[in-house]
Amino acid sequence: MNPQKQVFTKIRKIDADELNQLKKRTDAATLIIIFFIAVIITRLWFLQIHNGSKYSEKADNNRVRMLDVIAPRGNIMDAEGRTIITNRPSFNIVWVKEDSPDPDEIIKKLSLILDEDIADLLKKVRESTDNPRHIPILLKEDIDWKTLVYIENNHYDLPGVRIEVLPRRNYLFEDFGSHMIGYTGEINQEELDAWQRGNYQGGDQIGKRGFEKLYEDELRGEKGTMYMEVDAHGFEQRQLKGKEPLPGNDLQLTIDLDLQLEAENAMADKAGAVIAMDVNSGRILAFASAPPVHLEDFVGGISTKNWQALLNNIKRPLVHKTIQGQYPPGSTYKIITALVGLSKGVINANTVFYCSGSMVFGNRRYGCWKQGGHGPVNLHRALAESCDVYFYQVGIRVGVDSLAEYANRMGLGQKTGIEFEYEKSGLIPTSNWKKLAKGERWQEGETLSIAIGQGFNLVTPLQVCQMTAALANGGILYKPFLVEKIFDPEGLVVKEFAPTVEVELVGMDKFLRLIRDGLVGAVNDKHGTGGEARLKDIKVGGKTGTAQVVTMEKFKEVDEEDVAYKHRDHAWFTSFAPAENPEIAVTVLVEHGGHGGSAAAPVAKKVLEKYFAKKNELQTEDVKAGKTADL
């Protein structure tokens, strides 16, 4: 026997000893297992045989069912704490089949009372045949008072028919801010998966659009639980203590109810967008997209008919135009062209270009909107009277890439980052962009179009408003925001939002002041293009813009009224006030409105008027209050 083998045998011997020891322990393990088997079988015997009748009785008579109680969603308020959206009780008709001795009779009666087709009711009943018979079937949502009273009074004739009360959204100002408020709807499969079913079940309401979706987490609240004692057939007997639902948190917006209403009313028969912004913080005071959508239509799912009507509407109500509408900036872009010219030293306040009504570049003639020409113009007049030739001259001297650089720094052509979904970024072209996108070299002539805001340029109204605010406050680009604070149901602040500075332009004060002067001229000078926005006591600065939808050559001789709606120009007006120390920026875009001066400026004027009237009122009140205190 060789030594190695000896070692192995020895090890094997040790292993064998160990194995025997382990196996002895398996005997102990077997005993433990048998002990637990005995415990379990005894327990089973105790539950099913010894106490079986007791539990059987409990199962028959004293069943406690756990039900969810829907939490009311949080309210939405304006900047002054005035409630815009709250909840109201809605009354739904539900039916428990098992409670009705004669189901057909009940359905017939209900069809008359609810004014619903029998076939529709039966369809709803059939859809829930898989559910246990004690589960109520929802037959009609949100019935009116008359029906409610009738059913309450006749409930002995309607066994099994019950009224269920659920909180439902109440839009106090109807379609107020409909695009930003959004709506709720029944959760769908996709959303259930996205939320991992954590807090939701099928049938729950969930925010689908706008704030209702963005702040779903805050607004939702927490479901409560109700324990209901029910009898053998599942009928409810007695409510036991449960957990009250926790209402959702309240949102306080930066929006001012009065300004928003003013803006929406001014746009009543138009399509477009109105934005008012606090220039020193980025708070948005009004955020209107016209025409509004009718929110009540969306509650409980929108009908195909209504949806089709929305899709076919030429005014595109489904587009949230403040952030999703992309338009050529038109002459509002001259603010950028002027800023680039001044910064690059191509022009100063006194530089004069001669406008003969057009300018020849290459072998093409580029016209000014004023065919007779402006004559010799300096920067102030060029901005006030919106002379195209002046800005052609500046544009050609600075080039497209400088224009793009400054446009980007002023927030154009990129998302503002406002807390909203589906924001569009617009487009600010560069020579490089054209090479990549179109595979073509940049033509110098195109720079001329860009310089006056036509051509490939696309911006959203919010971007223009942000730019105007930066112009007004001396070069600080604030991120626009819409929610000021979030309160919990006890009224304590949970979250507070502060202004965020995106970009700060340094050393531009002088230039921005010159541009502001020009814009004040546009509103207040004799030949200014924005005279329609002039206020009595407050000096307003503003820039008109007319964005071409199609080249208007062929329509030149035609009256504006005769041009097809979709071919008419978009009208811009962007403004700030008071001129000396700006507080508010207002941007208006009227889709296919024609001229900025005539279509958009009056809307801005109304919003500005309202703003200063309110401020005045407040100050008068303060003065009065101060006087009383003095006395």
Place this chain on the structure above:
Amino acid sequence: MFRIDRQLIKDFDWIMLAAVLLIAAMGLVNLYSATYASGSVGNLIFLRQLFFFLAGISFIIIIHLFDYRLLLKWNYPLYAVIVGLLLAALLMGDSIAGTQRWINFGFFRLQPSEPAKLMLVISLASYYYRKDTGGGFTFKDMLVPIGLTGVLFLLVLKQPDLGTALMFVGIFGSMILFVKLRWSTIGIIFGLGATIIPIGWMFFLKPYQRLRIETFLNPESDPTNSGYHILQSKIAVGSGLKFGKGYLKGTQGHLHFLPERHTDFAFSVWAEEWGFAGSLFFLAVYFFMILWGVNVCIASRDKFGVLLAFGIVSLIFWQAIINLLMVMGFLPVVGIPLPLFSYGGSSLMTTLIGIGLLMNIRMRKNQVSKLEPREYMSISDIV
């Protein structure tokens, strides 16, 4: 490549396979009832479970092609994979009801804490096999097992999943009692446990987890809230009486009194519908399977096989006991499934792989004597 050994075919564990098939079939029948009446969703749950069951059976077959002793070579890399999966679940996993237990693979969500249970058994068995237990383990020898358990325990506790985390402690405890320990070692470990538990209670448990345990200790304090599950389950089981209410006729389950009726409380549905007689039949088959597993320990002539088999049996056994005692109101609701019976792909697959290993150990019991002791076998030696 694989030489078919007649002896192996002769030693194939048909009995275990039959028991497993019978239990899983009862599980599927019961699952159909538990999810019945929830429409197409219930159907989907049933089909998914069926799919995982078939996949698990094919795993069992694949496992038989390899010698279980290969695990000795792979135990640490596999352990690392499991730790990686648990970390992935924590960091980028799907969050369901505030817990991070899942990794989404698109067609299926893996709950890595399930294979982690089996992995712990394999790791501990490998470690104890390699260590000479002649004189009994000292506390120093126990540091590695404590570390192996501790890492998994903390990762799962963080998810948070208290029930599964405690399962790790249960497996660890069962296996140290199985191998030979010095009394001083046992003393130190229990001493450590006694200090760590109150600290864990204070700092690691979430309020709802504390509430569950408190409710269990004093059920009268809160009859409608946390005690609701236990009470409803007891009513369901109790009202089953001698012969049950009949298949698909259980009121507690179908009238939605019973929560989690297809997962943790699956046995309540069974007991309600099949009564004492049906429950006894189920328990008889189930515990026969477990005792047959213990028999694998006795049959095996290889120390690793004995340790591994013991660990797997204790894993299945403790889960079953905890689940059954919970369902019958003897333990708080901790979220431990009844292996092979509750709905859940990860748990079912893990259990079936474990069973596959048990069958593998039994099948190769006659090969062991041909092998040199304490050597890791290469594939060519084994097959």
